[in-house]
Amino acid sequence: DAGVTQSPTHLIKTRGQQVTLRCSPKSGHDTVSWYQQALGQGPQFIFQYYEEEERQRGNFPDRFSGHQFPNYSSELNVNALLLGDSALYLCASSLDGWVRGNTEAFFGQGTRLTVV
Amino acid sequence: RKEVEQDPGPFNVPEGATVAFNCTYSNSASQSFFWYRQDCRKEPKLLMSVYSSGNEDGRFTAQLNRASQYISLLIRDSKLSDSATYLCVVSNTGGFKTIFGAGTRLFVKA
Numbered sequence: 079d080a081g082v083t084q085s086p087t088h089l090i091k092t093r094g095q096q097v098t099l100r101c102s103p104k105s106g107h108d109t110v111s112w113y114q115q116a117l118g119q120g121p122q123f124i125f126q127y128y129e130e131e132e133r134q135r136g137n138f139p140d141r142f143s144g145h146q147f148p149n150y151s152s153e154l155n156v157n158a159l160l161l162g163d164s165a166l167y168l169c170a171s172s173l174d175g176w177v178r179g180n181t182e183a184f185f186g187q188g189t190r191l192t193v194v
Numbered sequence: 195r196k197e198v199e200q201d202p203g204p205f206n207v208p209e210g211a212t213v214a215f216n217c218t219y220s221n222s223a224s225q226s227f228f229w230y231r232q233d234c235r236k237e238p239k240l241l242m243s244v245y246s247s248g249n250e251d252g253r254f255t256a257q258l259n260r261a262s263q264y265i266s267l268l269i270r271d272s273k274l275s276d277s278a279t280y281l282c283v284v285s286n287t288g289g290f291k292t293i294f295g296a297g298t299r300l301f302v303k304a
Binding site: 111113118119120121122123126134135136168182183185186187188 | 198236237238239240281291292293294295296297
């Protein structure tokens, strides 16, 4: 049983470009959350998708957008990249209700994005 | 004030020591609490959920104090393999939005 898989693992982009990161959740999971983790910091919540809709959003600008597909996989899109967007982007999958303490969230290994 | 704050660390302890981490949160309506562990350049992994009554899993004990709005993690008989960053996680806003602390780095020495 594959866990959460993210692609690509590493990415280098130029300032102003756009990037798409992908996440396949653990089998049976229906909820995907995205996080940004800068070096030496804890993960920052970007947004959560459930039933193909953005259910909750953190304090991130509209340059950050996402999508969830019928098979529960998800994409994170970032437009007009800034140097400050360089970070590890983590995807977490869960069954609906994780943050109510019902089930565990599993993280992928992340995509390390470098903006130059 | 940050929504979730943790001990700054790093903590350097010898094998066999007992170490405690604290975490405070600002939103009294927070609903769920967790401790995650993150190894260097790896993804976070759930260590344990934190319940109001307190809970224990082997050498690890987690406690929640809603009145004072803090969470603690106690590690007894530290092992070299416990070296990692420990992340405090709190859910807010109806239970969907999750907030991580910045993490506390633990080094266990032989």
